[in-house]
Amino acid sequence: MSYDLIAALMFGSMLLLLMTGQRMFGVIGFVAVVAALLLWGEKGGYDLAFAQTLKLMNWFPLLTLPMFIFMGYILSESRLADDLYRMFHVWFGPVPGGLAIGTILLMVLISAMNGLSVAGMAIGATIALPELLRRNYDKLMVTGVIQAGSSLGILIPPSVVLVLYAMIARQPVTHLWLAGVLPGLMMAGMFIGYIWLRCRANPALGPVLPAEERARITRAEKLHLLRAGILPFVIFALMMVPFVMGYVRLVESSVIGALAATVAAFAKGRLSWKVFDTATRATLLVSCMFMWIILAALAFGAVFDGLRAVDALRRLFLEDVGLSPWGVLILMQLSYLIMGTFLDDTAMLVIVAPLYVPLVGALGFDLVWYGVLYTITCQIAYMTPPFGYNLFLMRAMAPPEVSLRDIYMSIIPFVGVMTLALATVMAFPKIALWLPEVLLGR
Numbered sequence: 171m172s173y174d175l176i177a178a179l180m181f182g183s184m185l186l187l188l189m190t191g192q193r194m195f196g197v198i199g200f201v202a203v204v205a206a207l208l209l210w211g212e213k214g215g216y217d218l219a220f221a222q223t224l225k226l227m228n229w230f231p232l233l234t235l236p237m238f239i240f241m242g243y244i245l246s247e248s249r250l251a252d253d254l255y256r257m258f259h260v261w262f263g264p265v266p267g268g269l270a271i272g273t274i275l276l277m278v279l280i281s282a283m284n285g286l287s288v289a290g291m292a293i294g295a296t297i298a299l300p301e302l303l304r305r306n307y308d309k310l311m312v313t314g315v316i317q318a319g320s321s322l323g324i325l326i327p328p329s330v331v332l333v334l335y336a337m338i339a340r341q342p343v344t345h346l347w348l349a350g351v352l353p354g355l356m357m358a359g360m361f362i363g364y365i366w367l368r369c370r371a372n373p374a375l376g377p378v379l380p381a382e383e384r385a386r387i388t389r390a391e392k393l394h395l396l397r398a399g400i401l402p403f404v405i406f407a408l409m410m411v412p413f414v415m416g417y418v419r420l421v422e423s424s425v426i427g428a429l430a431a432t433v434a435a436f437a438k439g440r441l442s443w444k445v446f447d448t449a450t451r452a453t454l455l456v457s458c459m460f461m462w463i464i465l466a467a468l469a470f471g472a473v474f475d476g477l478r479a480v481d482a483l484r485r486l487f488l489e490d491v492g493l494s495p496w497g498v499l500i501l502m503q504l505s506y507l508i509m510g511t512f513l514d515d516t517a518m519l520v521i522v523a524p525l526y527v528p529l530v531g532a533l534g535f536d537l538v539w540y541g542v543l544y545t546i547t548c549q550i551a552y553m554t555p556p557f558g559y560n561l562f563l564m565r566a567m568a569p570p571e572v573s574l575r576d577i578y579m580s581i582i583p584f585v586g587v588m589t590l591a592l593a594t595v596m597a598f599p600k601i602a603l604w605l606p607e608v609l610l611g612r
Contacts, residue, residue, distance in 0.1 A: 176205070176209070180201055180202075180205050180470075180473065181525075183201050184197060184198060184201045184470075187200070187201065195459075195462040195463045195465070195466040196466075198463075198466040198467065198469075198470050199462075199465065199466035199469055199470070201470065202466065202469035202470040202472070202473050203469065205473050206469075206472075206473055209473070221472070222465055222468040222469045222472060223465060225468060226337075226461065226464055226465050226468065229337060230421060232333075232337070232461070232464075233421045233424070234328065234333065234343070234420055234421055234423075234424040235330060235333055235457055235460060235461075236453050236454075236457040237421075237424035237425055237427065237428045238328040238330065238424050238427065238428070239330065239452070239453045239456050239457060240428045240431075240449055240450070240453040241405075241409075241424075241427045241428040241430075241431040242280075243448070243449035243452050243453060244428070244431040244432055244435055244441075244445070244446075244449045245280070245402070245405075245431050245435075246280075247445040247448050247449050248435035248438070248440040248441060248445050249440060250401060250402060250431075250434060250435060250438065250440065254276055254279065254401075254402050255272065255273070255276050255297050255298060255301075256395055257395045257396055257400075258271075258272025258273070258275055258276055259272060259301065259379075260379075260387055260391075260392055260395050261392065261395075261396070263378060263379025264378050264379060265366070265378065266366060266369035266370045266373055266376055266378060267307075267365045267366055267368065267369030267370075267375065267376030268376070268378060268379065269298075269301065269302055269305060269307065269376070269379075270302065270307060270311065270312055270315045270365045270369070270376050271362050271365055271366065273294060273298045273302070273312070273315055273316065273319060274315060274318075274319045274358055274361050274362050274365070275358075275362075276294070276298065276319075277294060277316075277319030277320055277322055277323075277358075278319075278322060278326060278354075278355070278358050279402050279403070279406065280323065280402075281322045281323040281325070281326040281329075281354070282326050282327065282328075282406050282410075291316065291317070291320035291560060291564065291567065294315075294316035294319060294320055295316060295564060295567035295568060296567060298312075298316060299312060299313070299316055299567075299568065299569070299572075300569060302315075303569065303571070303572075305377065305379075306374075306377055307375070307376050307377070308374070308375040308376070309571065309572055309576055309580075310576055310579055310580045311365070311368065311375050311376065311580065312580075313564065313568065313572055313576055313577055313580035314580035314581050314582075314583065314584045315361070315365065315584075316564065317552075317553055317560045317561070317564055317577075317580065317581055317584070318361055318553065318581070318584035318587070318588070319358075319361065320560060321549040321552050321553065321560060321588075322354055322357065322358060322549075324545055324548060324549060324552075325350045325353060325354040325357070325542070325545045325546065325549060326350060326351065326354035326355075327347035327348070327350055327351060327410075328347060328424065328427075329346075329347065329350055329545065330456075330460065331519075331545055331548065332346040332347060332350060332541060332545060333460075334460060334463070334464060334519060335519060335523075335541045335544060335545070336541070337464050337467075337468070338464065338467050338468070338471065338519065338523045338527060339523070339527045339537050339540075339541060341537050341538055341541065343420060344420055344606075344610065345538050345606045345610060346538055346541050346542075348605045348606040348609060348610065349538050349539065349541065349542050349602040349603060349605065349606050350542055350545065350602070351605055352601050352602065352604065352605055353542050353546065353591065353595050353601055353602055356591060356594070356595075356601065357546070357549075357587075357588065357591045360587050360590070360591055361584065361587060364583065364584075364587055401434055401438075404430075404434075405427065405430045405431055405434055406427075408426055408427070408430045409423050409424070409426050409427035409430060410423065412426065414609065467519070467523055471523065495533040495534060495535070498529070498533060499530070499533070499535065499540075499543075499596075502522075502526055502529075502530075503543065503547050503592070505522070506518055506522075506544065506547040506548065506551060507547060507550060507551055507554060509522075509551070518548065518551070519544065519548075527540075536599065536603065538602070538603065538606065539595075539599045539602050539603055542595060542602040543592065543595060543596060546588065546591060546592045546595060547592060549588055550585055550588045550589060550592065553581040553584065553585055553588075554585070555578050560581075561577055561578065561581070564577050565577055
């Protein structure tokens with residue numbers, strides 16, 4: 171049996187087993203180890219799993235994963251973002267769609283302190299959405315705002331998804347995080363521009379804060395809110411400035427962030443035992459899940475490397491089908507969008523990374539740049555019906571007056587904006603690569 175056929179059987183077996191509802195990491199790891207046993211015997215199968223475990227345990231930047239997850243849960247559970255949203259509420263009230271714009275800015279800051287989209291969604295759905303609806307904002311627009319804004323968590327550093335991609339693609343996490351900064355801010359700016367234009371054209375979609383209510387807010391109260399809301403900025407600065415200046419490494423930066431968030435919650439009187447216990451348990455669960463997934467993906471990728479499946483795939487697309495390298499790249503992104511209708515970002519990466527990531531390198535594309543493209547495509551897939559991840563999170567957290575149809579309809583314009591952002595980063599790779607080149611000399 172040819173190696174190409176063995177690789178196809180592995181991939182098909184994995185997809186078939188995933189349909190049984192078993193754990194993703196168990197299915198992928200099982201297929202990898204069984205294939206290694208059949209191909210290289212008992213010693214080969216044992217060495218494969220053991221070697222990938224050692225590789226995972228020796229990957230020092232992996233220590234950032236629990237630190238950033240813990241920091242995000244502390245900020246979320248202690249409700250430190252409440253003051254920040256109140257600040258945006260007051261300062262952006264006179265602007266058309268100002269509260270929705272403030273919500274996007276809130277999501278950017280939560281993303282910069284968490285690395286997961288679920289934290290932004292939880293804060294947006296529980297704090298921002300009820301307030302926006304009470305202020306007579308259009309429910310379709312604000313539901314889309316929260317879903318789109320929360321998706322920034324997987325692109326803006328410290329993105330946990332980019333940590334996973336870095337391990338599988340064997341790329342530096344620092345380069346990937348810096349590469350995600352400008353595309354993430356660009357996308358947030360595009361969301362804000364869309365909201366402002368829509369609300370300026372139709373003020374009923376996002377009414378400004380009434381003049382009488384603005385008059386009741388004194389300058390002293392505004393300054394007090396500014397000081398209270400500035401705390402998350404301070405945490406982010408304490409974490410990222412020493413790292414960017416080269417005083418600390420990535421792992422030390424993550425520890426500073428987790429410690430700063432804990433101290434801030436304690437200083438505000440919001441660090442209860444319940445908050446600490448919930449954050450610690452959630453951190454352990456999420457960290458272990460990611461470690462098992464990375465281990466399974468490494469084992470699967472090692473078998474694919476041994477079978478030289480990537481060379482076969484490159485010949486298929488470039489020689490047999492006759493596609494150009496850009497044609498292959500666009501086909502990959504389309505496949506992510508299709509898979510995103512029924513899989514989350516982690517599942518998509520682990521399933522196809524052993525094929526796609528080496529193929530991208532073989533086609534001559536930059537793997538750091540491709541990591542940003544993958545993440546933006548995942549953001550779009552998060553909001554793609556019928557099974558987009560953010561759609562179901564919103565359905566679980568939204569108030570009763572927001573129906574499932576509202577949730578589906580709300581994301582249409584934002585998916586269009588995100589698709590435009592994806593095309594822009596594809597056409598101009600320097601948007602992603604400029605910052606790593608300037609700061610790290612890449």
